[in-house]
Amino acid sequence: MAVELQTQTQSHYDRYPFIEGGENRIAWWRAYLRDFLPDEHIAGRTVIDVGSGIGEISRGLIDRGARLTSLDVSLQSLNRCREINPEATVYHGSALKLPFGDETFDHAISIGVLHHTPDCRQGFHEVARVTAPGGTVVVFLYNFWSVYNPIFQAFKPLKRLIPLDRVPLWMIRTLQPFARTHLGQRLSDDQLRRLLGDKLWTPQATFHSVAQVRRWGAEEGLRMVGRKRFYLGYANVMCFEKDGTLRPESRKVTLRCVRCNSIPMLQDDRGYRCDACQQRYDVDGGIVRCPM
Ligand SMILES: C[S@@+](CC[C@H](N)C(=O)[O-])C[C@H]1O[C@@H](n2cnc3c(N)ncnc32)[C@H](O)[C@@H]1O
Structure with missing residues (x-):
């Protein structure tokens, strides 16, 4: 396991x-x-x-x-x-x-x-x-x-349903404000997808x-x-x-x-x-x- x-x-x-x-x-x-x-x-x-x-x-x-x-x-x-x-x-x-x-x-x-x-x-x-x-x-x-803990748990069923490469762009782009305040820079769509991958779609x-x-x-x-x-x-x-x-x-x-x-x-x-x-x-x- x-x-x-x-x-x-x-x-x-x-x-x-x-x-x-x-x-x-x-x-x-x-x-x-x-x-x-x-x-x-x-x-x-x-x-x-x-x-x-x-x-x-x-x-x-x-x-x-x-x-x-x-x-x-x-x-x-x-x-x-x-x-x-x-x-x-x-x-x-x-x-x-x-x-x-x-x-x-x-x-x-x-x-x-x-x-x-x-x-x-x-x-x-x-x-x-x-x-x-x-x-x-x-x-x-x-x-x-932190509020991130219940959010991560809540996303588990969704990530089983939609693989990361199929998450629609509009959803990916909702992370942009987070990226801008957190990382202080605008990220490309590819970078945003990877960020989502690390924060919510990661296996564990x-x-x-x-x-x-x-x-x-x-x-x-x-x-x-x-x-x-x-x-x-x-x-x-x-x-x-x-x-x-x-x-x-x-x-x-x-x-x-x-x-x-x-x-x-x-x-x-x-x-x-x-x-x-x-x-x-x-x-x-x-x-x-x-x-x-
Ligand atoms: C969020 S990234 C952080 C990377 C880096 N520390 C940084 O902040 O730029 C998480 C990293 O943990 C690595 N990782 C996950 N499980 C691991 C394990 N069992 N042993 C070593 N690395 C692992 C992943 O491959 C990934 O590169």
């Missing part, structure tokens, strides 16, 4: 990658995340963007000196991510089974992703697990206590209160240190610090096999191979392909 849901989500975002807002959106997120991840905190540091999509938020962090790893379940999105972020290391994999060792990244972000997975709590655990002591974790999750979305996510944080050794309500409160952006002191310098990112949890992974001319179970992680088009 969970595997099937993840496959549906993967196909959905392969067909309708999240809207590309371009320089506007990149600049907006670059500034927005500064409160949680100031320049001096991330320059030269390893940061993972879990569910990077086409990588516009990754771009903003790279511009501020971070050493980025981007991971997503949608290969189409990652192909674009590679173009936008040639400096990043890119993985095709699942947020629910990150192919990395414990505490390997200095900081982690996951913006608008974990609520689309079959198990948001497991995704949160994975993001916390790969973050180093003293590191920062920023997550954006849909708000349980779950909703979470701040209290719930704060509790998850405590269970993972993360302390909530900041939070912002996102656009009319339909989501919360929450910032955590992991217990401990951040190491003085970043370390090389450690890969871990998602099949047998073993380290090390050996590098060869095709990519990587697990030394224990021999599972391959080939690199194709500059993207490391992980089993899911």
Whole structure:
């Protein structure tokens, strides 16, 4: 069931990658995340963007000196991510089974992703697990206590009836005012359809209160240190610090096999191979392909 849901989500975002807002959106997120991840905190540091999509938020962090790893379940999105972020290391994999060792990244972000997975709590655990002591974790999750939650539930029968590519243009265009106030820009019909795809036609979305996510944080050794309500409160952006002191310098990112949890992974001319179970992680088009 969970595997099937993840496959549906993967196909959905392969067909309708999240809207590309371009320089506007990149600049907006670059500034927005500064409160949680100031320049001096991330320059030269390893940061993972879990569910990077086409990588516009990754771009903003790279511009501020971070050493980025981007991971997503949608290969189409990652192909674009590679173009936008040639400096990043890119993985095709699942947020629910990150192919990395414990505490390997200095900081982690996951913006608008974990609520689309079959198990948001497991995704949160994975993001916390790969973050180093003293590191920062920023997550954006849909708000349980928002009007968007009942709207999403109400649309479920309609989206089963009308596939996204058949939603009439007039309906798509009703999103334009939302796009203009929320994203500060006019979107094309294609972008609006993708926005609708992410907000209402996506196979899975779950909703979470701040209290719930704060509790998850405590269970993972993360302390909530900041939070912002996102656009009319339909989501919360929450910032955590992991217990401990951040190491003085970043370390090389450690890969871990998602099949047998073993380290090390050996590098060869095709990519990587697990030394224990021999599972391959080939690199194709500059993207490391992980089993899911
Ligand atoms: C709304 S988009 C956000 C993309 C990006 N964070 C941004 O804000 O530009 C959601 C992304 O989550 C990805 N996603 C959904 N389920 C995932 C999973 N299990 N593992 C990794 N990525 C996933 C989708 O492919 C999609 O790119």
